[in-house]
Amino acid sequence: MDLHAAEKPHLNGKECGTSGWDAGNCPVRDVIDRIAGKWSTLLLEALARQPYRFGELRRLVPDISQRMLTQTLRDLQRDGYIDRQVFPTKPPSVEYRMTALGHSLFEPLSKVLQWAGDKHPAVKAARQKFDEGELS
Amino acid sequence: MDLHAAEKPHLNGKECGTSGWDAGNCPVRDVIDRIAGKWSTLLLEALARQPYRFGELRRLVPDISQRMLTQTLRDLQRDGYIDRQVFPTKPPSVEYRMTALGHSLFEPLSKVLQWAGDKHPAVKAARQKFDEGELS
DNA sequence: CAGCATCCCGAGGGATACTG
Protein backbone atom coordinates (compact mmCIF):
# COMPACT_ATOMS: atom_id res chain seq x y z
CA MET A 1 0.00 0.00 0.00
CA ASP A 2 1.21 3.39 -0.92
CA LEU A 3 0.76 5.99 1.72
CA HIS A 4 1.50 8.99 -0.45
CA ALA A 5 2.46 12.08 1.40
CA ALA A 6 -0.21 11.62 4.05
CA GLU A 7 -0.70 14.77 6.02
CA LYS A 8 2.46 16.58 6.82
CA PRO A 9 3.92 15.49 10.10
CA HIS A 10 4.38 18.33 12.45
CA LEU A 11 5.00 18.63 16.10
CA ASN A 12 6.62 21.97 15.88
CA GLY A 13 3.56 23.73 17.05
CA LYS A 14 4.17 25.94 14.08
CA GLU A 15 4.21 24.55 10.60
CA CYS A 16 7.38 25.04 8.71
CA GLY A 17 6.19 26.72 5.58
CA THR A 18 2.72 26.45 4.15
CA SER A 19 3.13 23.65 1.65
CA GLY A 20 4.85 21.01 3.72
CA TRP A 21 8.13 22.12 5.22
CA ASP A 22 10.43 24.96 4.51
CA ALA A 23 13.60 24.64 6.50
CA GLY A 24 14.61 28.15 5.61
CA ASN A 25 11.67 29.73 7.40
CA CYS A 26 11.21 27.08 10.04
CA PRO A 27 10.99 28.72 13.46
CA VAL A 28 12.18 25.57 15.15
CA ARG A 29 15.38 25.41 13.19
CA ASP A 30 15.78 29.15 13.48
CA VAL A 31 16.26 28.48 17.19
CA ILE A 32 17.96 25.10 16.96
CA ASP A 33 20.62 26.20 14.51
CA ARG A 34 21.95 28.66 17.02
CA ILE A 35 22.35 26.25 19.88
CA ALA A 36 23.70 23.62 17.50
CA GLY A 37 26.97 25.49 17.13
CA LYS A 38 30.17 23.83 18.17
CA TRP A 39 30.47 25.63 21.50
CA SER A 40 26.97 26.75 22.47
CA THR A 41 26.02 23.70 24.48
CA LEU A 42 29.31 23.66 26.36
CA LEU A 43 28.85 27.28 27.42
CA LEU A 44 25.19 26.80 28.28
CA GLU A 45 26.16 23.80 30.33
CA ALA A 46 28.69 25.83 32.27
CA LEU A 47 26.49 28.88 32.80
CA ALA A 48 23.54 26.73 33.81
CA ARG A 49 25.46 25.90 36.95
CA GLN A 50 26.63 29.36 37.91
CA PRO A 51 27.70 32.71 36.50
CA TYR A 52 31.19 32.97 35.12
CA ARG A 53 33.55 35.61 33.91
CA PHE A 54 35.15 35.65 30.50
CA GLY A 55 38.49 34.30 31.59
CA GLU A 56 36.90 31.63 33.72
CA LEU A 57 34.93 30.33 30.77
CA ARG A 58 38.10 30.37 28.76
CA ARG A 59 39.76 28.17 31.32
CA LEU A 60 36.74 25.90 31.61
CA VAL A 61 36.68 25.24 27.88
CA PRO A 62 40.37 25.14 27.11
CA ASP A 63 40.28 24.48 23.42
CA ILE A 64 37.97 27.30 22.47
CA SER A 65 39.50 30.33 20.83
CA GLN A 66 38.86 33.83 22.16
CA ARG A 67 37.21 34.61 18.88
CA MET A 68 34.71 31.78 19.20
CA LEU A 69 34.19 32.40 22.90
CA THR A 70 33.32 36.02 22.30
CA GLN A 71 31.14 35.27 19.31
CA THR A 72 29.26 32.41 20.90
CA LEU A 73 28.63 34.41 24.04
CA ARG A 74 27.31 37.27 21.95
CA ASP A 75 25.00 34.96 20.02
CA LEU A 76 23.68 33.40 23.21
CA GLN A 77 23.15 36.85 24.65
CA ARG A 78 21.43 38.03 21.51
CA ASP A 79 18.99 35.15 21.67
CA GLY A 80 18.27 36.00 25.29
CA TYR A 81 19.80 32.95 26.92
CA ILE A 82 22.46 34.76 28.90
CA ASP A 83 23.00 38.22 30.37
CA ARG A 84 26.20 40.17 30.27
CA GLN A 85 27.08 42.44 33.15
CA VAL A 86 30.10 44.70 33.10
CA PHE A 87 31.78 45.79 36.32
CA PRO A 88 33.69 49.02 35.74
CA THR A 89 36.66 47.97 37.80
CA LYS A 90 40.19 48.29 36.56
CA PRO A 91 40.90 46.20 34.76
CA PRO A 92 37.26 45.68 33.84
CA SER A 93 35.55 42.41 34.61
CA VAL A 94 32.53 40.97 32.85
CA GLU A 95 30.16 38.41 34.21
CA TYR A 96 27.91 36.16 32.18
CA ARG A 97 24.80 34.82 33.79
CA MET A 98 22.06 32.58 32.46
CA THR A 99 18.62 34.16 32.11
CA ALA A 100 15.27 32.62 32.93
CA LEU A 101 14.78 31.92 29.23
CA GLY A 102 18.16 30.26 29.12
CA HIS A 103 17.31 28.04 32.04
CA SER A 104 13.98 27.10 30.51
CA LEU A 105 15.84 26.08 27.37
CA PHE A 106 18.48 24.20 29.25
CA GLU A 107 15.97 22.08 31.07
CA PRO A 108 14.92 20.04 28.02
CA LEU A 109 18.30 20.51 26.40
CA SER A 110 20.14 18.96 29.32
CA LYS A 111 18.03 15.84 28.89
CA VAL A 112 19.36 15.43 25.38
CA LEU A 113 22.92 15.99 26.53
CA GLN A 114 22.36 13.46 29.26
CA TRP A 115 21.03 11.03 26.72
CA ALA A 116 24.04 11.58 24.52
CA GLY A 117 26.39 10.84 27.38
CA ASP A 118 24.46 7.77 28.48
CA LYS A 119 23.91 6.24 25.08
CA HIS A 120 27.23 7.11 23.56
CA PRO A 121 28.43 3.51 23.84
CA ALA A 122 25.36 2.27 22.00
CA VAL A 123 25.90 4.79 19.23
CA LYS A 124 29.56 3.90 18.95
CA ALA A 125 28.64 0.24 18.74
CA ALA A 126 26.09 0.95 16.03
CA ARG A 127 28.67 2.83 14.03
CA GLN A 128 31.21 0.06 14.28
CA LYS A 129 28.70 -2.55 13.26
CA PHE A 130 27.63 -0.43 10.34
CA ASP A 131 31.17 0.18 9.19
CA GLU A 132 32.05 -3.48 9.40
CA GLY A 133 29.16 -4.38 7.16
CA GLU A 134 30.28 -1.83 4.59
CA LEU A 135 33.76 -3.24 3.97
CA SER A 136 32.49 -6.25 2.08
CA MET B 1 34.91 37.07 45.70
CA ASP B 2 36.81 35.27 43.08
CA LEU B 3 35.58 31.82 42.33
CA HIS B 4 38.50 30.70 40.24
CA ALA B 5 37.88 27.70 38.10
CA ALA B 6 35.96 25.86 40.82
CA GLU B 7 35.54 22.24 39.94
CA LYS B 8 34.83 21.58 36.35
CA PRO B 9 31.14 21.59 35.66
CA HIS B 10 29.98 18.38 34.16
CA LEU B 11 26.68 16.75 33.69
CA ASN B 12 27.73 14.72 30.76
CA GLY B 13 28.09 11.65 32.83
CA LYS B 14 31.43 11.38 31.15
CA GLU B 15 34.04 14.05 31.53
CA CYS B 16 35.19 15.63 28.35
CA GLY B 17 38.90 15.14 28.52
CA THR B 18 40.88 14.79 31.69
CA SER B 19 41.95 18.33 32.37
CA GLY B 20 38.69 20.18 32.05
CA TRP B 21 36.98 19.84 28.70
CA ASP B 22 38.12 18.63 25.39
CA ALA B 23 35.52 19.19 22.77
CA GLY B 24 37.38 17.06 20.29
CA ASN B 25 37.02 13.90 22.33
CA CYS B 26 33.79 14.77 24.09
CA PRO B 27 31.39 11.84 23.78
CA VAL B 28 28.42 14.15 24.20
CA ARG B 29 29.35 16.28 21.25
CA ASP B 30 30.34 13.24 19.30
CA VAL B 31 26.67 12.35 19.42
CA ILE B 32 25.21 15.83 19.33
CA ASP B 33 27.16 16.97 16.30
CA ARG B 34 25.50 14.34 14.20
CA ILE B 35 21.96 15.22 15.08
CA ALA B 36 22.79 18.91 14.85
CA GLY B 37 23.03 18.75 11.10
CA LYS B 38 20.70 20.84 9.00
CA TRP B 39 18.32 18.02 8.17
CA SER B 40 18.70 15.39 10.88
CA THR B 41 15.99 16.68 13.18
CA LEU B 42 13.53 17.09 10.35
CA LEU B 43 13.99 13.50 9.26
CA LEU B 44 13.92 12.17 12.80
CA GLU B 45 10.73 14.10 13.35
CA ALA B 46 9.15 12.52 10.31
CA LEU B 47 10.32 8.99 11.02
CA ALA B 48 9.32 9.23 14.65
CA ARG B 49 5.74 9.25 13.46
CA GLN B 50 5.89 6.41 10.98
CA PRO B 51 8.14 4.66 8.48
CA TYR B 52 8.61 6.34 5.14
CA ARG B 53 10.12 5.55 1.82
CA PHE B 54 12.82 7.58 0.16
CA GLY B 55 10.56 9.44 -2.20
CA GLU B 56 8.05 10.13 0.51
CA LEU B 57 10.67 11.76 2.67
CA ARG B 58 11.73 13.76 -0.33
CA ARG B 59 8.21 15.06 -0.71
CA LEU B 60 7.85 15.68 3.02
CA VAL B 61 10.96 17.83 3.12
CA PRO B 62 10.73 19.58 -0.22
CA ASP B 63 13.83 21.73 -0.04
CA ILE B 64 16.28 18.96 0.77
CA SER B 65 18.51 17.76 -2.04
CA GLN B 66 18.75 14.06 -2.88
CA ARG B 67 22.38 14.23 -1.95
CA MET B 68 21.65 15.48 1.55
CA LEU B 69 18.68 13.20 1.98
CA THR B 70 20.77 10.16 1.13
CA GLN B 71 23.69 11.28 3.23
CA THR B 72 21.67 12.25 6.27
CA LEU B 73 19.72 9.00 6.17
CA ARG B 74 22.96 7.08 6.00
CA ASP B 75 24.40 8.97 8.94
CA LEU B 76 21.27 8.38 10.99
CA GLN B 77 21.37 4.73 10.06
CA ARG B 78 25.03 4.49 10.91
CA ASP B 79 24.42 5.88 14.36
CA GLY B 80 21.65 3.36 14.86
CA TYR B 81 18.69 5.73 14.90
CA ILE B 82 16.95 4.35 11.84
CA ASP B 83 16.77 1.09 9.98
CA ARG B 84 16.84 0.69 6.23
CA GLN B 85 14.87 -2.11 4.64
CA VAL B 86 15.06 -2.84 0.93
CA PHE B 87 12.17 -4.51 -0.83
CA PRO B 88 13.45 -6.24 -3.96
CA THR B 89 10.51 -5.21 -6.09
CA LYS B 90 10.97 -3.66 -9.49
CA PRO B 91 11.66 -0.90 -9.35
CA PRO B 92 13.10 -1.40 -5.87
CA SER B 93 11.59 0.37 -2.90
CA VAL B 94 13.34 1.22 0.35
CA GLU B 95 11.71 1.88 3.66
CA TYR B 96 13.23 3.77 6.53
CA ARG B 97 12.01 3.05 10.02
CA MET B 98 13.05 4.46 13.37
CA THR B 99 14.75 2.06 15.75
CA ALA B 100 14.27 1.76 19.50
CA LEU B 101 17.44 3.75 20.01
CA GLY B 102 16.11 6.41 17.69
CA HIS B 103 12.88 6.67 19.59
CA SER B 104 14.69 6.87 22.89
CA LEU B 105 16.70 9.75 21.47
CA PHE B 106 13.70 11.45 20.02
CA GLU B 107 11.89 11.50 23.31
CA PRO B 108 14.12 14.12 24.94
CA LEU B 109 14.93 15.67 21.59
CA SER B 110 11.32 16.35 20.81
CA LYS B 111 11.07 18.35 24.02
CA VAL B 112 13.75 20.69 22.79
CA LEU B 113 12.07 21.04 19.41
CA GLN B 114 8.82 21.73 21.18
CA TRP B 115 10.55 24.36 23.29
CA ALA B 116 12.01 25.94 20.19
CA GLY B 117 8.59 26.18 18.60
CA ASP B 118 6.95 27.53 21.71
CA LYS B 119 9.58 30.06 22.67
CA HIS B 120 10.48 31.21 19.22
CA PRO B 121 8.63 34.50 19.70
CA ALA B 122 10.57 35.18 22.89
CA VAL B 123 13.84 34.51 21.13
CA LYS B 124 12.88 36.70 18.20
CA ALA B 125 11.96 39.47 20.61
CA ALA B 126 15.27 39.12 22.43
CA ARG B 127 17.14 39.38 19.15
CA GLN B 128 15.30 42.47 18.09
CA LYS B 129 15.86 44.16 21.42
CA PHE B 130 19.53 43.28 21.28
CA ASP B 131 19.94 44.57 17.76
CA GLU B 132 18.20 47.83 18.58
CA GLY B 133 20.57 48.49 21.43
CA GLU B 134 23.54 47.89 19.16
CA LEU B 135 22.79 50.60 16.60
CA SER B 136 23.70 53.45 18.92
C1' DC C 1 12.49 4.41 -7.64
C1' DA C 2 16.50 5.16 -5.07
C1' DG C 3 20.39 6.33 -5.28
C1' DC C 4 25.96 7.73 -6.61
C1' DA C 5 29.56 10.98 -8.67
C1' DT C 6 31.25 15.44 -9.52
C1' DC C 7 31.79 20.26 -9.17
C1' DC C 8 31.43 24.22 -6.50
C1' DC C 9 30.54 27.79 -2.99
C1' DG C 10 29.83 30.22 1.50
C1' DA C 11 29.81 30.04 6.33
C1' DG C 12 31.76 28.32 10.52
C1' DG C 13 35.50 28.31 12.87
C1' DG C 14 40.97 28.16 13.91
C1' DA C 15 45.42 31.01 14.52
C1' DT C 16 47.57 35.07 15.29
C1' DA C 17 48.27 39.87 16.47
C1' DC C 18 46.66 44.24 18.39
C1' DT C 19 43.80 47.47 21.97
C1' DG C 20 41.11 50.12 25.93
Next chain:
DNA sequence: CAGTATCCCTCGGGATGCTG
Protein backbone atom coordinates in the same frame (compact mmCIF):
# COMPACT_ATOMS: atom_id res chain seq x y z
C1' DC D 1 41.06 41.43 31.72
C1' DA D 2 38.14 41.27 27.98
C1' DG D 3 37.83 41.80 24.07
C1' DT D 4 38.47 43.42 18.35
C1' DA D 5 40.57 42.75 13.73
C1' DT D 6 42.59 39.86 9.87
C1' DC D 7 43.80 36.12 7.47
C1' DC D 8 42.99 31.57 6.08
C1' DC D 9 41.08 27.12 5.34
C1' DT D 10 38.16 23.19 6.07
C1' DC D 11 33.76 21.12 5.04
C1' DG D 12 28.76 21.14 5.19
C1' DG D 13 25.82 21.39 1.88
C1' DG D 14 23.60 23.03 -2.91
C1' DA D 15 23.21 22.03 -8.13
C1' DT D 16 23.51 19.09 -11.75
C1' DG D 17 23.93 14.86 -14.29
C1' DC D 18 24.24 9.71 -14.58
C1' DT D 19 22.92 4.55 -13.17
C1' DG D 20 20.85 -0.25 -11.71
